[in-house]
Every structure is written in structure tokens, then in C-alpha cells.
Amino acid sequence: MNCYLGVDIGSISTKGVIIDENNNIITSAYIWTEGNPVNAVKNLIEILKKDLNSKYIVKGIGTTGSARKLIGLLLNANIVKNEIMAHAVGTLALYPDVKTILEIGGQDSKIILLNNGIITDYAMNTLCAAGTGSFLSSQAKRLNINIEDFGSLALKSTNPVKIAARCTVFAESDLIHKAQVGYKKEDIVAGLCKSIVLNYLNNVGKGKKIKSPVIFQGGVSKNIGVLKYFKEILNTDVIVDPNSHLMGALGIAILAKKNKTNNIYDLNIKNIDFLTKANECKGCSNNCEILKIYKDDKLIDIWGNRCDRYIKN
């Protein structure tokens, strides 16, 4: 039987799913990237392989996420696509009538607007990572709270504190100030969750018309406190799928299925030696950082040049 692999390599976590012809998830995995996407993907594939029945043949591989290009080379993927498309396709497979996708990940956040299954508009956070997962986790550390307990603690609060929602630098100083004047921990945590939502709507969601059904995904969607304030502020129901963290991987697997060729892929990448060498080009004063990708000591691709000096032959 045919199956398709989708891998979503984010800055914080690496997600993988294998689907069958009917887009059903056969197996999935979620591990930390730990700053080494190549290793993370090797581990991910091993985990996925364990649960994969030998009757399945991999007919397509897709990669998405910030390391999609590198991992696409490693896995010899038949499709490499950006996260926006992958998330939209994945979500549409489960919720065909979705109108708005809210996504808050570790380093970036985005909003995707759809109409009749077609993306009509989207936005990503621009310069700063304000209001993303990494801000929440650093604040959780400061307050000495386990990030998993963050949401449930926020729900206990009846009186969330007001925290500046425009910029995390101000949010953080507000937060310290509130803690120092003796607010309860749950009120501060609730205030933080609320500020994440306001920050998101002020930055990423500004000027966008949010229509229901609204789906919330990305790592932060697991935080029930943030979810509560999204519902409250948008005044509409917000759906979080149990597999919300896998939407990107699912989407790219579906895209890999759509773009399948007759190739059969094998998942034995454990022993492939994959190496990136960087050097500064001295060709002109732009000094581009040239990245040379080697697979088993063989040069397979060159990136990073602004001019046409290096072209993959």
C-alpha cells in the first residue's frame, strides 16, 4: 500500500506524519529540534519507521518549516513548500469549511484567511517575535512554572492583571512590576495569556477580518489559558484540534501525495553523512555567505549567493 511522509521542521520542534491514500494518519511523531534539524529528522524517521507496517511503500515525501530546504535535500523530497500553504492544506483536510487559521509557534506567528477552501490573505509576524511561544516559555521560567501547567493555572484566575500588549519588552517590565507589588501568580499568568492574545491581534491580526469557523494551532494552541482569551476576545468559538501541532506536517504530506511521481523512497537515512559548509564569497563587496551542502562528501547544492556566480549544475 502507498503512503506519504510529511515533515515539518520548526525552530523548536520537528513534526512528522505518515498518511495513507485517504489522508488518514498512520503514524506521527513530535520531537524537539534542539538546534540540529538533520539529527532531529534522522531521529524522527527512526521513530516513524518503528510504527510503520512493512506493507506500506513510501511514494512521496514533503518538507515544510524553516529548515525545509535543507531537509528536502536530505530526504530527496518531491515537494518543498512554505508553512502557510502546508498549514492551510492540512487544516482544510480536517475542516473543509474553515475561514480563519490562527497559528502561534515558537518563533513566529501567522494568520491565514480562507474562503471556500482557497487562501485569500495571510500575515506573518514581521520584525519581532513578540507574543510567540518562546516569550511564554521564558516567562514561565521566570515565574518558575512548568510550561505545561501554564494554561490551567491561568484558568484559576478571576482577576487577570493588565499587561502591555504591544511589545514584549514592555510586557516583561509590566510583568515584573506586577509581581513586585504582590499580585497572585495565577492573576499574572492569566494576564500574560491575555496579553499574548491582544498582542497577536494587534500585530499579526491587525486589519484582518476574523470570521468563524476559527481554528487555533501551533504549539501555543495547547495552552488552554490562551485559548480561553481568544474565545473571549473574538467572541466566537475557537477550535483546537487534538492534532493541532501536526497540521503543517499533515498538509505537506497531502501535497506530497498530490505531487507524487513513480519514485519509491526509502527511509534509510540514518547513516547518510550530511554536512553544510559555509564560507564568505570574495567575489564582490557583498561578501555573501555561501552555503555548500554535502551528502556523503559529494557536493549537492549551493545556496546563499545574491548573484549567479554559483549555479547548481
Place this chain on the structure above:
Amino acid sequence: MKIGIPKALYYYYFFDKWRYFFEELNIELISTNTDKKILEFGNKYANSEMCLSLKIFLGHIAYLKDKCDYILIPKIDNFGLNEQMCSNFSSLYDLVNNLFDVKILTYEINHQKKKNEKKGLFSIGLQLGFTKKQLKKAYQIACLKYHKQLKRDMMINFNKLESTKKKILIVAHSYNIHDDYIGKTIIKNLEKYNFEIIYSDLFNAKNLSHYLSLNLYWKYCKESLGAIVLCKEKVDGIIFITTFPCGLDSLVNELVMRKIQLPYLNLIIDDLDALAGIETRIESFADIIEQN
């Protein structure tokens, strides 16, 4: 004699005319393309409040300072009532005068005080020892050649609106979109896709801007808005390119995104060292345009 023209900010509005003007007077003009080194120079002299475009300008001055006899820096305040320039443009002369030890040629453009480009170029010409007659002839020829060229460029841009390909309107200040380091990198990325690329600065549409805002008084922002009003029925998407932290664009951007119902991408650029973020945004935008 050599006159240095920094290839930044006002260069993209005036250089073509200056080129013809100084050509007639047999004066050599020097300028160079922006690259990483120029930006590094700029970062050295700039403070943190300055926008990327201004940093690039200072980088060009640093490059030019030992290579020419004079550097030409006009003080541009306005082109009439409600045709104001960004305040940086009127402060450039003083900024450079204080930061660098260079000889500067300058003139003022302030139509409200009846100071225009023609008078300015004449005063520079006289200062350099040319006669009024010579200057008059050079200026006439320069205007003629310049308007001919501008008309042709605008015509090409306007005709793109009738193209059968998907069309994207790039909204940005001329000094950002035509810059070799900022704008060309983005355009190059966009050219991978089969789109017609239309530039907001090659229209004569500033009078249309009042459909979007009655109160805006910045000349170049009004031109951008006018181009959007003119093109919005015909293009498939808008890319708004801003350099960080541009005060004017931050306002205009909000205005546009709230009033235009088209796929819309705002690229804010600070330092273009890592291109991955830009590539992702352009790629996903291109997907949406192709899908619709």
C-alpha cells in the same frame, strides 16, 4: 571636476535630470551601487533611530568622501502645500556637514518659499563658474531629455496593467525598491514566478490619493496611495516594502491594509543579511496569487 552623488534617497528622484544637466557642463558625476560594504559604512556613522535607507545614504557619503571634489546634497522640504517630504530630506545637508569633512554643494527646494530646483541648480552652476547662458541651455536640454525618458518609463509601467499574466503592484519609495541591495534582491526573488511586476512610483496619480486619505500630506506617500487607487481593480496583489523604522510608511501601511481588499504582503526590512524570512514570505504570497 568630479561631483559625487550618493546613490540613495533623493538620487532616485533627481539623478536622471542631474546627469543630463552636468553632462552638458562637462562635469563628471560619481556614484556606486549599494552593497554590504556601503551598509557597513552606514552603520558606523548612523545612530539607532535612523531608518535603513538613511543608513545606506550615510554609507554612500563615506564611500564618496575622498573620491570627488564636491558632494551634492539638496535640502528638500516641500513641493508646495501638502506636498511635504520626510523630515530626513531637509536634514541631510546638516547631518553630513556635521559628520564628515567634505565639501558640499547644496540648494534648497521649498516651493512654499518659492525655492525650486531650477533656481537651485543655477546657483550651484554660478558658484562653479558657469555663465547664466550656459546654465540655461544645459537645464533646458536636461529637462527635455529627462521628461522624454520619464514618459517612456511610465508608459511601459502603465501598459503592464493590461498584461494577461498575474500582476503584482510593488508599493515602496523609489529609493528602496530600486536600491541594488534592498529592492533588487526582493525583485530578483519575485522574478522566479511568472508575474508582471508593476511599480507604484512610476505613475502620475497622486491626485487620486484622496480616495484613501484626505489628510495625508507627504508627497511620495500620496503618490503611492494614488498608484494603489489607480491599480487596485487591475492587479492581483500588493507588496508593500518598508525599511525599518520608517515613520511615514508605518502610517500609510495601516491605512492601506485596512482599506484594500486584495492579497497584501508587508515586508519590513532592517538588515538584509538573512534572506530566508523574505523568501518564505514571498513564496507563500506567490502561492496565494497563483491559487486565486
